Amino acid sequence: MMRVSKGGGRSSWAKTLWMAVRGLCVLKFSSWGNARTLGSLLGMASIVGFIAFLIGGESEGATLKSWIEDEVSGIIVPLICLSLTGGLIRSEIRDGTIEYLWTRSVTKSQLILGTYICAVGGAMLTVAFLDFILCGVLFLEGNSFVAGELVALVFAQGMAVIAYCALSLAIAAIFSKYMIVGVLYGVLVEIWLASVPSKVALISVSYHLNAVIRGEEAYSSFTSGLAIALVALVTSMFVFSSKSYTVGKKSD
Amino acid sequence: MRDVVEAKDLSCFYGPVMGLNRVNFAIRGGITGLVGPNGAGKSTLIKMITGQLKPSAGSLTVLQQNPMNNVDLLGRIGYCPEHEQLHRNATPMVLLRSLGTLSGIPWSNLKEKSEDVLQRVRLSPKVWNTRIGDFSKGMKQRVKLAQALMHNPELLILDEPMNGLDPMGRNDISGILRSLSENGIHIIISSHILNELESLCENFLLLKWGRVVASGNRKEIAAEVDQRSDQVRIKVDKPSQLVEHLLNRNLLKGYLIQEDELIVWLREPEGFYKKWPMYLNRNDVKIYEVIDENSSLEKVFTKV
Structure with a gap:
């Protein structure tokens, strides 16, 4: 009979977390081949590719950089993280299938952390695919701008995915209508507060994201983004472990 | 266990x-x-x-x-x-x-x-x-x-x-x-x-x-729920003869005959269940089945 021992301290906890990540990845990514997911992915790739084709032809570095900062990294990436991460946890609660996960040999904290790691993996793959399309279109147009900025872009978007997925997880753990709350949070904190010329802008991921892309205090901005992710992640774990959810219904 | x-x-x-x-x-x-x-x-x-x-x-x-x-x-x-x-x-x-x-x-x-x-x-x-x-x-x-x-x-x-x-x-x-x-x-x-x-x-x-x-x-x-049911269903070949026998001993409050089946309502269930083989044992009547109606879970559940 197979049993997961509670003893063994940190290494056992990490093993169980790894077990949760593997189990959840098998479940979540097995359905990625369906028409709906592939359709969404190709739709996003077409939009990014088309706009890159229009702007990239002008060969204006500043316009292209601004577009990558604002639209691709500031809007598309957060929306991908929000829909993917929120969907992973909220669809389980709404459908009631979360009960199959709650009654396994993993704690709720490990479950939410495992979901987060799966979501980050999924979002990274999606963003990498979009970047591939973006770079491909620009390369075909003979635009060398992105090649020079590629390292900063990858680091910035990696940080953005880690932070936005954690924020999305916290929002989805608290609110059933996570898309609406997430978009409101984005408008209020990531767009409005990020543009306020004071220290309050530091709580916005987009502020740090733009700083990393521009190479201004890149290291501290990168770690600040990760710190926001950590706070959001701890909040998600606390909320998910303590909140009573009504499962199998549209809202709780 | x-x-x-x-x-x-x-x-x-x-x-x-x-x-x-x-x-x-x-x-x-x-x-x-x-x-x-x-x-x-x-x-x-x-x-x-x-x-x-x-x-x-x-x-x-x-x-x-x-x-x-x-x-x-x-x-x-x-x-x-x-x-x-x-x-x-x-x-x-x-x-x-x-x-x-x-x-x-x-x-x-x-x-x-x-x-x-x-x-x-x-x-x-x-x-x-x-x-x-x-x-x-x-x-x-x-x-x-x-x-x-x-x-x-x-x-x-x-x-x-x-x-x-x-x-x-x-x-x-x-x-x-x-x-x-x-x-x-x-x-x-x-x-x-x-x-x-x-x-x-x-x-x-x-x-x-x-x-x-x-x-x-x-x-x-x-x-x-109830020590004994007051209702018993008896499958018997001659229901009317058995009813007469039980009535003579003043054991019944009421009865219902349905073809080869007899449903009786007992006057004193406790006393009846203690001696029921004796009461039902008559040489000229064959008993096939005795069902305590209370043993049906549905009945018990309805009752509680």
Whole structure:
């Protein structure tokens, strides 16, 4: 009979977390081949590719950089993280299938952390695919701008995915209508507060994201983004472990 | 045998709404039926047993452990929720591999283990790699049961597993549960369908309005509810002669003759049951069957 021992301290906890990540990845990514997911992915790739084709032809570095900062990294990436991460946890609660996960040999904290790691993996793959399309279109147009900025872009978007997925997880753990709350949070904190010329802008991921892309205090901005992710992640774990959810219904 | 589940003064409140109110009971091994109307507290109790709900007061032990935040215990329990939802885009094999991993089954054993449980729940191998969203209710119930069996649980908890199944499907699931019980798995099953439970379960826990109204096997429950039934159904070849005999001894309040069957209402049930073979033993009358009407779970449940 197979049993997961509670003893063994940190290494056992990490093993169980790894077990949760593997189990959840098998479940979540097995359905990625369906028409709906592939359709969404190709739709996003077409939009990014088309706009890159229009702007990239002008060969204006500043316009292209601004577009990558604002639209691709500031809007598309957060929306991908929000829909993917929120969907992973909220669809389980709404459908009631979360009960199959709650009654396994993993704690709720490990479950939410495992979901987060799966979501980050999924979002990274999606963003990498979009970047591939973006770079491909620009390369075909003979635009060398992105090649020079590629390292900063990858680091910035990696940080953005880690932070936005954690924020999305916290929002989805608290609110059933996570898309609406997430978009409101984005408008209020990531767009409005990020543009306020004071220290309050530091709580916005987009502020740090733009700083990393521009190479201004890149290291501290990168770690600040990760710190926001950590706070959001701890909040998600606390909320998910303590909140009573009504499962199998549209809202709780 | 130790009790599988034991509750002492167990209560659960959802704000002002009562789920369970100071209940005391012990569930033995074997197959136990959790019976009660809507709002009786069956699902609340099941959620507490599986550690999803914290008791407001009192104590609950499952397999001699506290179920709250106890992942070790969850590794010994298989749970089948009430709703029929499953991950519709997954196939049974994918779902079982995933949930098996979450239960701590080594990666290398997952395929073999998944195939084994799917065979145990008698799901056709043709659909093992088909999307669950395309399954019938009966097939989904089998997958639900399979996921609960993946980690070889000692205790299986099934919340309304017969819901939405046709008689053939119910019969199949009952057969599977019987065979699991024979293999030493304790089963707690909740249902509104009393007829299936009556033939399937050895013990019962009757709940109503958040309270336990009776518990034990069928006879113990009948005895707990009412010492003896005042109504007896007797299959006999000459009902009118037997009625005359019983009336002469002043044992009956009333009677009804239906072809070869006699239903009698007893004046003093206690006295009658002590000496009934003597009362019914007449040389010229053949008795085929004597049924205490109170032993029907449906009757007992209606009565409580």
